[in-house]
Amino acid sequence: MTDRTTAKRVAGEAAVEAIDDESVVGLGSGSTAATAITALGERVAAGLAVRGVPTSWQARQRAREAGIPLTDLDADRVDIAIDGADQVAPTALLKGGGGAHVREKIVDSDAERFLVVVDDSKVVDAIDQPVPLAVLPEARRPVADAIAALGGAAETRMATRRDGPVLTDDGAIVVDAAFGVIDDPAALATELSAIPGVVGHGLFVDAADAVYVGSADGSVAVCDR
Numbered sequence: 001m002t003d004r005t006t007a008k009r010v011a012g013e014a015a016v017e018a019i020d021d022e023s024v025v026g027l028g029s030g031s032t033a034a035t036a037i038t039a040l041g042e043r044v045a046a047g048l049a050v051r052g053v054p055t056s057w058q059a060r061q062r063a064r065e066a067g068i069p070l071t072d073l074d075a076d077r078v079d080i081a082i083d084g085a086d087q088v089a090p091t092a093l094l095k096g097g098g099g100a101h102v103r104e105k106i107v108d109s110d111a112e113r114f115l116v117v118v119d120d121s122k123v124v125d126a127i128d129q130p131v132p133l134a135v136l137p138e139a140r141r142p143v144a145d146a147i148a149a150l151g152g153a154a155e156t157r158m159a160t161r162r163d164g165p166v167l168t169d170d171g172a173i174v175v176d177a178a179f180g181v182i183d184d185p186a187a188l189a190t191e192l193s194a195i196p197g198v199v200g201h202g203l204f205v206d207a208a209d210a211v212y213v214g215s216a217d218g219s220v221a222v223c224d225r
């Protein structure tokens with residue numbers, strides 16, 4: 001097991017301890033959130049009564065395998081969501097490495113409490129990785145032009161196992177928009193949301209209630225936000 005794997009697992013397991021009986025739980029996407037789904041499945045097997053709301057096809061499959069009963073946002077409000085992130089800065093998260101950021105934002109923002117689980121390599125002073133966008137396919141070129149007008153550079157994320165772009169669970173293409181170091185994530189988030197054809201973006205501003213940061217030595221730092 002790699003150091004990074006241990007760090008992710010302990011963060012996921014620690015966050016799952018915060019889930020109360022009878023909760024509706026947002027189930028995040030990605031490898032770190034997967035450790036929380038596994039740990040939650042173990043608590044369900046031990047008698048915890050919860051219902052999960054998956055943030056992606058992947059999360060749904062993992063939850064089924066873990067034995068977690070599922071519900072949806074029509075039927076239930078989310079009490080607590082646990083999700084990963086690609087970067088964690090003081091006032092914002094970057095998400096969408098797996099292209100699930102639109103559904104993740106819907107579920108995570110519906111939650112009464114949103115817990116982020118990361119290994120310690122994800123904590124940064126400022127977000128500097130490209131921002132994933134979910135874009136309607138017809139809007140690819142106009143969105144790229146709008147990103148350029150904001151001083152960024154847009155690159156369509158291509159699939160590795162087939163010819164064509166990466167598609168989200170909802171059929172949007174994923175465009176990664178590079179801006180270098182993002183000094184004002186709130187302002188950029190507003191600008192990205194206003195671009196026609198952008199279904200959603202991976203900047204989550206002031207969204208987390210707590211961040212669980214796992215380390216390779218098995219320790220977890222919990223940072224309330």
Ligand SMILES: O=C(CO)[C@H](O)[C@H](O)COP(=O)(O)O
Nearest residue numbers: 030031032084096097098100
């Ligand atoms: O936002 C996400 C998917 O869209 C993931 O939560 C994010 O990419 C982190 O993934 P991992 O825990 O595998 O590093």
